[in-house]
Structure formats: C-alpha cells, structure tokens
Amino acid sequence: MRSMLAEVNGVKLAFSDSGSGDAVVLLVHGFPLNRSMWEPQLGALRSVCRVIAPDVRGFGASAAGPPGPLTMEQHADDLAALLDVLDVREPVIFCGLSMGGYIGFAMWRRHRQRIRAFVLADTRATPDTPEGRAGRFAMAERAESLRSSASAVEAMMPRMFSPTLRPGTPQEVLVRAMMTSTSARAVADGARGLAARPDSLELLETIDVPTLVIVGEHDQLTPPTDSEAMLARLPNARLERIDMAGHMSNLENPVQFNDVLLEFVRRLAPPRHVPSVEPQHPPRAPTGPPGRPPTP
Ligand code: MLT
Helix, strand or coil: CCCEEEEECCEEEEEEEECCCCCEEEEECCCCCCHHHHHHHHHHHHCCCEEEEECCCCCCCCCCCCCCCCCHHHHHHHHHHHHHHCCCCCCEEEEEECHHHHHHHHHHHHHHHHEEEEEEECCCCCCCCHHHHHHHHHHHHHHHHHCCCHHHHHHHHHHCCCCCCCCCCHHHHHHHHHHHHCCHHHHHHHHHHHHCCCCCHHHHCCCCCCEEEEEECCCCCCCHHHHHHHHHHCCCEEEEEECCCCCCHHHHCHHHHHHHHHHHHHHHCCCCCCCCCCCCCCCCCCCCCCCCCCCC
C-alpha cells in the first residue's frame, strides 16, 4: 500500500488514497491500530470507488502532535482537514470500526456536511462506564511506566477476535503487530482520549443519512447488543451480523464483511464503467409519501 503524507492542523498524517470514481469512502481504524487493518477492504473497494485510509494522529506512520489526550474531536477535525487537503469536496461514505465509529460521531457533530453515508462497524454510541474509564487510565499509566504498548497488547488481544480463532493465524499476527508497533505515548494519550468521549446515543437520532451497522456475531468488546441499541435510534439504518467473527469482523470474515460493505456502497454510488442507458419509458411519478429515501 503506497503511503502518503499530508500536513493537517500542524501534524503530518499518513494515508493511502487509491481507486477513483464519484464515491469516496473514508476508512477509519480502531484503537490501538492503524490503517493496515483495512487491507482486505482496500482491494475490494478501489475497484468501485475512491478510498482514503488515514492513520489518525499518533498511530501508524502519523505524527503525534503535542502531548495530551487524543480526543475524538481532534481526530474528526484532522480528517475534515485531510479531505480539504485532498480536495474532496463531495460528502464521503464514512466507514469506522470501533474507535473509528466514535470518531464518526464527532465528525457528525462537527462536520456533518462532509458525510453522505455511514458504515459503523463493531462500535457503540455509549460512553465508557466509570469502571471502563478507570481501566483506560490504568492502561495509560502502565504504558507510560513501561514505555511500551506491551501491557495494552496483552490486555486487548484476547478480546479482539472470536474465542475460536487460533493464535498464529494471519489476522491475529497482523493485529498483534499493529498494536505492538503503537508507541506507549499513543496508547496512553489514545486511551485518555477514548475515556473522554461523550455519550452519542441521542446524536444517533439526528443521523439521517443511510447507515449500515455491522457487527461480528462474537464481538466481545462492542457486542451485538450495542449495535442493536444503535439501530433502535438510527432513523435510516440497517444491521448486518458477520458470522464467525469477533471485534475485528473485517479481518476475521473479510468475505462476508466485503459483501455487505460493497453492496451498500454500490447502491449509493452506481458502479463505474456501466454505460448509462436511456429509459425506454418516461419514469413514473413517485407514488409513496414524500420523505427520506430508503436505506440502500
Ligand atoms: C477499538 O477497537 O477501537 C477499541 O477496542 C475501542 C475501545 O476500546 O472502546
């Protein structure tokens, strides 16, 4: 994957930008990961649209900026600025997994005109519980005192995949490598930023763009009940469960994940290279009540 750098809000963000077409998909990774997690999706998506995959501030090959919590708001402002730098004027299909989804909620709060559709994968709209927040702060302190992400890796790895995935599989090796390569500072500042995120449950009711909610049936970190709770509030959404997959559903069952993702993107944006055909008959006037178009 070719990596590029762009200066946004005072930091250099790394990203890939491939494919072409009217539709633009922005892929936003989880914590404490980087854009390599989207490898199985990139090839599939770029045959139908333009796909931009950044490393958010502090992660992967992106610079960290000044010390302090890496908030969802900061990430959202960075992504909006990145779209400006790349001259993406049309609204994008925002696809975020887990932390990527939390960043999506901040994008909707601050830059909603940039979004034409959402894919919210293995994520949730609720904030951390007090115990969850305490766990984040403990993770941050351990990373700082050990100057390593190792304790975060050991704490998180057992819950990233379905319980039946055997250690040593390529997906497991990839996720472990991504986490291990994340700096102690990104783990610490990232964990504190996650702890600071607000409740987005009520925000969901305002997300009127077409939304695809995806969840691995064995997700232990953001279980299917979290996705069902989002679906109940989202006015224009549908839910797809990914079989035999845990939290990293895009890596554990990429075939099914890509099927539902591509079908959603294709329905929003007609595939390229299809010649437009003149209708044989004049189109019929719509007969249904006016309102929001149906979710693809
Ligand atoms: C992620 O995958 O982004 C994290 O597990 C999110 C979280 O810890 O809440």
